[in-house]
Amino acid sequence: MAKKPLTQIQLDFDTPAPITVTNSISVEPAEPVQAIPEVAIPIADPTPSEEPLVGIRRVKRKENPAAVPGKRGRRSLKEIASRVDLIQVPPDEELFKKQYYSIGEVATMFREKQSLIRYWETEFDILQPRKNRKGDRYFRPIDVKNLVLIYDLLRRRKFTIDGARDYLKKNKKAEDRFALIQSLQQIRSFLVELRTNL
Numbered sequence: 001m002a003k004k005p006l007t008q009i010q011l012d013f014d015t016p017a018p019i020t021v022t023n024s025i026s027v028e029p030a031e032p033v034q035a036i037p038e039v040a041i042p043i044a045d046p047t048p049s050e051e052p053l054v055g056i057r058r059v060k061r062k063e064n065p066a067a068v069p070g071k072r073g074r075r076s077l078k079e080i081a082s083r084v085d086l087i088q089v090p091p092d093e094e095l096f097k098k099q100y101y102s103i104g105e106v107a108t109m110f111r112e113k114q115s116l117i118r119y120w121e122t123e124f125d126i127l128q129p130r131k132n133r134k135g136d137r138y139f140r141p142i143d144v145k146n147l148v149l150i151y152d153l154l155r156r157r158k159f160t161i162d163g164a165r166d167y168l169k170k171n172k173k174a175e176d177r178f179a180l181i182q183s184l185q186q187i188r189s190f191l192v193e194l195r196t197n198l
Contacts, residue, residue: 086111089148100130100138109144110151123161124150126168
């Protein structure tokens with residue numbers, strides 16, 4: 001096979017030439033493009049200026065008026081100790097009137113988050129709430145009483161979770177002791193109230 005010699009094609013872009021189309025329409029070439037003159041763009045000062053930016057709006061987040069202001073993370077031991085007496089578990093007569101309590105009701109009784117109640121459920125075997133098909137937890141009154149015992153061990157007596165779990169395993173009568181302590185505390189508070197009224 002013989003190789004054909006390569007030929008160089010020269011294109012001339014400076015002279016406009018009419019373009020013809022098969023439908024007998026002629027198109028005039030566009031005007032030649034002119035070079036854009038260079039413009040100096042000022043670079044912003046790296047230090048922020050005191051003047052407000054024009055054309056930029058700052059959008060404020062809507063705040064929930066019902067939200068309680070607080071900080072994230074763990075509470076301090078002092079704050080936990082101050083909240084121990086604020087739990088609002090009803091007396092046994094009222095507690096046993098209902099067969100089941102939702103996790104939201106239990107969390108408001110103890111003034112804790114629902115996630116903490118769920119965590120305690122996984123850590124302590126004595127808590128066994130019923131679950132429906134959807135997975136919602138419903139605590140029986142005996143579970144609420146056991147939560148009071150766990151809350152007392154963890155918050156008032158400052159046990160660790162492992163220590164509280166071991167204490168409950170070793171002391172099978174811990175629930176009876178705790179019930180006795182609670183009844184004695186109720187008698188003491190009644191006597192103190194009686195003395196102040198005299």
